[in-house]
Amino acid sequence: MIKYIGSKRRLVPVLGELLSRAGATTVVDMFTGTTRVAQEWKRRGAHVTAVDSARYSAVLAECYITTDANEVDLGELGLVISHLQSLPGTDGYVTETFSRQARYFQEPNARRIDAIRDAIEAGWSGHPWRPILLASLLQAADRVDSTTGLQMAYLKQWSPRSYQPLDLRVPELLAGSGSARHGDATEVVFGLSEVDLAYLDPPYNQHRYAGNYHVWETLMAWDSPEHYGVACKRKDLREEHTASVFNRRRQAPDAMAQMLGALQAEVVVVSASDEGWIGVDDLAGMVSGRGGVEVLAFDSRRYIGAQIGIHNSKGKKVGQVGRTSNTEYLILAGPAEKVARMVAGYPKL
Numbered sequence: 001m002i003k004y005i006g007s008k009r010r011l012v013p014v015l016g017e018l019l020s021r022a023g024a025t026t027v028v029d030m031f032t033g034t035t036r037v038a039q040e041w042k043r044r045g046a047h048v049t050a051v052d053s054a055r056y057s058a059v060l061a062e063c064y065i066t067t068d069a070n071e072v073d074l075g076e077l078g079l080v081i082s083h084l085q086s087l088p089g090t091d092g093y094v095t096e097t098f099s100r101q102a103r104y105f106q107e108p109n110a111r112r113i114d115a116i117r118d119a120i121e122a123g124w125s126g127h128p129w130r131p132i133l134l135a136s137l138l139q140a141a142d143r144v145d146s147t148t149g150l151q152m153a154y155l156k157q158w159s160p161r162s163y164q165p166l167d168l169r170v171p172e173l174l175a176g177s178g179s180a181r182h183g184d185a186t187e188v189v190f191g192l193s194e195v196d197l198a199y200l201d202p203p204y205n206q207h208r209y210a211g212n213y214h215v216w217e218t219l220m221a222w223d224s225p226e227h228y229g230v231a232c233k234r235k236d237l238r239e240e241h242t243a244s245v246f247n248r249r250r251q252a253p254d255a256m257a258q259m260l261g262a263l264q265a266e267v268v269v270v271s272a273s274d275e276g277w278i279g280v281d282d283l284a285g286m287v288s289g290r291g292g293v294e295v296l297a298f299d300s301r302r303y304i305g306a307q308i309g310i311h312n313s314k315g316k317k318v319g320q321v322g323r324t325s326n327t328e329y330l331i332l333a334g335p336a337e338k339v340a341r342m343v344a345g346y347p348k349l
C-alpha cells in the first residue's frame, strides 16, 4: 500500500471491527485515499462504495474495490504483468521531469516507468484490467521513490530503496463486489444510495493531497502537464478549482455539516485529529441529530516527515521537525444502542 499522509493504517482493525459490530453490509468510504479501510470492509464481506477526488485513489479503488478477484484470470494477469515488467526503458515525461529535473526516481527506473505507462495507455485503455495494471505500476513506483512519503520535495541523497529495480507485482485483489466514485465528495454525496454505515476521513487542514502526491496524479492522468518549481508540480494545481473545500479553513466546517446532512446512512463514523481545523466537539454537534453519539480517542505516531524534517534539492531543511504524536478521534453517531454496542471496550474521549 502506498505511503500516504493521514492513512488510517493503525485504525484499520478498529474500523473493521466497528463494521462487524454494526452488522453493516453496505458502506461508503467517502475519502478513501489508499483504500485500506475500504479494503478491510470488503474483506469482511461488505459492499463498499469508495469515493475520492484524487485520480490515483480512484484507480486504487477500481483495482481493489470494484474488481472482483473471482472474475479475473490471475494466471493471465500474471503474464501481462511479467510482460510489462520485461519492457526496456524509454525516455519520456517521467524520466525528464521526475528523474533529471527533479530526483524522485533513479533514471533506469524512471525510464521503465515511462515504457510501462506508455504500454498501458496504448494497449489497455477501456479494458477492465487497466486500473489493476496502473495500481501495480503505482505501487511499484512507490517502493522505489526517493521521498519521505510526500512529493512536495525529494530527498537530498537518493533513498536506499531508490536503488532497487522497479518491481511490478500482481495486486492482491479481493473477492466480491464494490464500486468506486471519482469526484468531489460534497457533490458525490447527493447521488449515493442509502447505506448501513458511512465513514468520512477528509483532509484536516490546508495540505492538498493532489499537490502532495502530484507525481501519482500525473502518472495516472498521463497528460504531460506543464510544471513549476523544484518539485515539478503540475501547473493546474495552482488553479483554484483544483483545491478541495476541506483545505479552506473557513469553508470546511460548513461543507462538512452539509455533507453530513445529506448522507443517508444509519451509522456515521467521522475521523478527526487534535491537529485538525474542525474540532471534535463541533463534529459531534453536527451529528447529534442522528441519535447516540460516542467519541473514541487513539494516540498515534505522526507521519515520518514530521519526525525527520524535509529537505529541498539543495539539502536545506524546508520542513520543521514537528510533534511526533497526535490524537486521532473517531466520532460515531446513529441509533444509541447500536453505537453503544459498537464502541464497547474502546478508549473513549
Ligand SMILES: C[S@@+](CC[C@H](N)C(=O)[O-])C[C@H]1O[C@@H](n2cnc3c(N)ncnc32)[C@H](O)[C@@H]1O
Pocket: 004, 005, 006, 007, 008, 009, 030, 031, 032, 033, 034, 035, 036, 037, 051, 052, 053, 054, 057, 183, 184, 185, 186, 201, 202, 203, 204, 209, 210, 244, 245, 246
Ligand atoms: C485523510 S485522507 C484519507 C485517508 C484514507 N482514509 C486512508 O486510510 O488511506 C483524505 C482524502 O480525501 C481526499 N479528498 C480531499 N478533498 C476531497 C473532496 N472534496 N472530495 C473527495 N475526496 C477528497 C484526498 O484525496 C485524500 O485521499
